[in-house]
Amino acid sequence: MAMATVQCSPILTNRGFMTVLCLKMRWAILPFLLLLTACRAAAPTWPSPDADSFVQYQQQxxxxxxxxxxxxxxxxxxEIGYNQPREWRPQGQPKGGMLLxxxxxxxxxxxxxxxPVLAAKGYLVRTLLLPGHGTKPEDLMAVSLEDWHQLIQRQTDIMRREVPHVWLGGFSTGANLATKYAVQHHEIAGLILFSPAFSARNQLVWLTPWLRPFKDWLRKPDGSRPLQTSVRYMNTPTNGFALFYRTSRQAKSQLRHAGHYAKPVMIITVAHDSVLDTAYTLAAFQRYFTHPGSRLYWYGDLPAGxxxxxxxxxxxxxxxxxxxSQFSHMxxxxxxxxxxxxxxxxxxxxxxxxxxxxxxxxLAGQEVWYSDWGYQERDKVHARLTFNPYWDEQNLAISAFLSQGTPLE
Structure with missing residues (x-):
């Protein structure tokens, strides 16, 4: 029996998953029969967002x-310890919770x-592992934004049962997710945002949702550099960048719709960020985060004017x-x-x-200077700056912010 096969065509479903619609033409008794079969690459089953407790979520x-x-x-x-969700408990009864x-x-x-710094200030602190992370970069190909939102919703609800009030915190894309959720849910006490990714420096990032069905990787792995380390990915599939873009768009949309966010917010960011448009972050802080106790901690020179x-x-x-030479995003x-x-x-x-x-x-161990990605200076070798020399001072500023009323000066 002869059989003809038509190439599979990628389409995008309304849940944001990459799927493939396979059309197979089979010749049988009739001239041909057209069958439609939905195909999807196998992906890990992520921990259920419906876990009954944080402990169960950790175990999963x-x-x-x-x-x-x-x-x-x-x-x-x-490596499992680095990547699994963590919890730090304060001595005595928590005065609040912090979900990061x-x-x-x-x-x-x-x-x-x-x-542990926040726990020492009296907060129950927990971290999340967003679906698609911690395993291998290609696992981000089959993740949707809804997967992330459901996890945040569930673990926030669980924490609210255990503490008087809940704060959200986030880094970069995580800061976008925290902002969107907090603006939509008035029970959130406030936000601590590290390098919030409200606006990307690369203005072509909006194309990534359109590229995703046709191109798995923006930079296809070729073995020239590691794909991941013990704690993070070094390359990300196109779907990951598309999700990044969507979180930034959603956070900005929520802020514009609300007009302002009246709860206290602390933003910590750097002027020389190769990933983000931090001038937009500054403008967003001044426009939307109107609480008198809100603070912006800015490393580098402020824009002129x-x-x-x-x-x-x-x-x-x-x-x-x-x-x-300069501070970095991370x-x-x-x-x-x-x-x-x-x-x-x-x-x-x-x-x-x-x-x-x-x-x-x-790589050979020569003495290096430190900077953000892409910075170059004659006769100097630069590695990424991965630590904060103002760490203790920054923690004092966070403590002052959380106390609400203690000035930063």
Missing amino acids: SRQQLESHRRFQTPDRQA IHGLGDSPYSFSDIG VPPSPRIRVKPDALPRLRI GILFAPDNPLYGESAREKFCWNGQEESALKAC
């Missing part, structure tokens, strides 16, 4: 990591330093004595003594948008 996440993670080191238990959401390609390890404000603290980001999250990202980092980011000779020099 750990099982997921054990069975699906592509391990990068011989120490599997350490990591960024695109990252993991709960992003909050490994700030988590921005007047001084008691709500904005500016810190210089060029620190030659520490060989720091560096604000980690203490100088962080074992992976600190001054004596085991996870040095030599892939930093430099020439091949500089990359090789960094």
